[in-house]
Amino acid sequence: RQKLSIRLGVRDDKSESSSYKNMWPGISVVRITDEIRKEADLEKGLNGVVIGLVADPETPAGVAGLRPEDVILWINGRAVSTVMDFYKALNEKSRREVTFKVNRKGTEVTVTVGR
Secondary structure, eight states: OOOEEEEOOOOOTTSGGGGGGGGOSOEEEEEOOHHHHHHHTOOTTOOSEEEEEEOOTTSHHHHHTOOTTOEEEEETTEEOOSHHHHHHHHTOTTOSEEEEEEEETTEEEEEEEEO
16 A cells, blocks of 8 residues: 655646636545446445546646545545535635545545645
8 A cells, every 4th residue: 555645835826727716626526326336446345425526637626636536535634424524524614725535546645735
């Protein structure tokens, strides 16, 4: 098992990709069902939510390297088991960064996304 950590800075609002800043973080997630598990070839023990879409490579999630089929294990140390857990963790306003721990095809990856 390998561990990869990525940390990104805050993007300048004047950059050409600033039009995506309102799509924070730029992903949509779905609950893992048997059908999704089969389609995405996910391990049997993985539960929770999986990234179904990265809206654009220029969104914060895209720039940070989050990918479709990444299974979100936790956000800011809080376990993510449901779509509601995902949104609750994202809506913590006190943090300038959000750290995701995901399972990517059997490898755990930690990604930090700046607000």
